[in-house]
Amino acid sequence: xxxxxxxxxxxxxxxxxxxxxxxxxxxxxxxxxxxxxxxxxxxxxxxxxxxxxxxxxxxxxxxxxxxxxxxxxxxxxxxxxxxxxxxxxxxxxxxxxxxxxxxxxxxxxxxxxxxxxxxxxxxxxxxx
Numbered sequence: 001x002x003x004x005x006x007x008x009x010x011x012x013x014x015x016x017x018x019x020x021x022x023x024x025x026x027x028x029x030x031x032x033x034x035x036x037x038x039x040x041x042x043x044x045x046x047x048x049x050x051x052x053x054x055x056x057x058x059x060x061x062x063x064x065x066x067x068x069x070x071x072x073x074x075x076x077x078x079x080x081x082x083x084x085x086x087x088x089x090x091x092x093x094x095x096x097x098x099x100x101x102x103x104x105x106x107x108x109x110x111x112x113x114x115x116x117x118x119x120x121x122x123x124x125x126x127x128x
Contacts, residue, residue: 004117008041029090031121039076049102058092093123
């Protein structure tokens with residue numbers, strides 16, 4: 001698990017290779033990742049946007065950004081957490097992701113970025 005804390009917001013990431021949805025012959029490697037966002041600050045915050053940087057050892061870099069996460073823009077009270085699972089498809093057996101969330105304090109509407117730690121995605125057969 002990879003973890004990073006920015007301004008009291010703790011982001012933890014776990015990855016899971018999806019063998020049943022991947023195909024070595026088609027060069028498609030599917031990984032799920034579970035993100036846990038914990039609000040350890042004293043402020044109520046809302047996640048507004050995500051911005052991902054994805055590196056694939058075969059096809060290089062790409063970026064993905066947009067509103068919220070999996071269609072939600074969760075509001076987190078101090079002490080609250082939010083967890084979701086998403087996926088990334090790679091054209092090689094090795095890749096990595098990292099990024100940022102744009103958050104907003106609910107009391108004064110201040111916006112700030114929270115870093116998402118770098119995490120690796122490696123097909124198990126690559127480790128043999």
